[in-house]
Amino acid sequence: MNENKIIIGVPGKWKNRTDIVQAIVSYSEGYIFAGHIIKKIDSDEVFELDIYDHDPNLVKAFTYASQGRFPDELISEIDNHTYTLYVIGDSGSINEVRKISNVITGLLKSGGIAVKIENSGIAHSFEDWISMNSEEISELFNSFVTFARSEEFYYSCGMQVFGLPDATIETIVSPEEAGYVLSNFLYFILTENPKLNNGETFSVSLDDTKYKLNFTDCNYFDKDELFYNPYGIWNLKKI
Structure with a gap:
């Protein structure tokens, strides 16, 4: 497909x-x-x-x-x-x-x-x-986007339907923090369509932990899978 x-x-x-x-x-x-x-x-x-x-x-x-x-x-x-x-x-x-x-x-x-x-x-x-x-x-966001975990990272799945990248966070953070940060980050790019660059940082609020952004291709699903995101992945690394 x-x-x-x-x-x-x-x-x-x-x-x-x-x-x-x-x-x-x-x-x-x-x-x-x-x-x-x-x-x-x-x-x-x-x-x-x-x-x-x-x-x-x-x-x-x-x-x-x-x-x-x-x-x-x-x-x-x-x-x-x-x-x-x-x-x-x-x-x-x-x-x-x-x-x-x-x-x-x-x-x-x-x-x-x-x-x-x-x-x-x-x-x-x-x-x-x-x-x-x-x-x-x-x-719409909550109906189409879900979150999962691999051994190395938490990741979102479904943002490709909006024409946008998904995101990941390493499993050194708790599941609660990962869900909190990923959902807020993805909703931010969905509603604000910001121009983001590698090396920039994101935090949900001024008092929250900062995450460094790094953009990559979607390499944890094959290109012929429906889960594959052709728009790429934002990796969020805790600073």
Whole structure:
């Protein structure tokens, strides 16, 4: 898959493909689906939509991606899905992320039961996604970007959907500090679009610890992986 595309999966219990088409027309509140295209009515917003039959491994993927947040009832529903709809759209800006988020909301209203962002491996329940306000940048950020840990560093995943680099911090800091600094740094570059240079420093506030910035290529995911960030990585080193 093209790393410059956003890909989102929505499983559901539709009876057949005709049922999917009719449900989208009836309940998505503004979208139509034909062939492999879902389109917003009275708009030039068009996305690819692929339908996949039941996947017995999907429940494992959602269980992992939900990080223990999904109740057993929802896990059971996902296990019993009949189809999964994969929406594919352009990435690279807040506006593109907002548009595909609204499509996903339409699919949930049309019978979807959960959401998985393939570019970052994060999953959301129906209720959490429906309550998300796509006009709020902070809510888009929290819905699309996640954080993980390797042996050497903590890292973010998902900023490529906004057309921006991800970031890392060495594991010499605590998980709490890493999450605090990474989330604030990434939200800063998302909302302010600053011009940053190697060797400059960042701190959340004047009283907080300073971190030295170093920009590198994304070298912990292969280029053909959806997690790969073609916009690079900011490494934050504690001073």
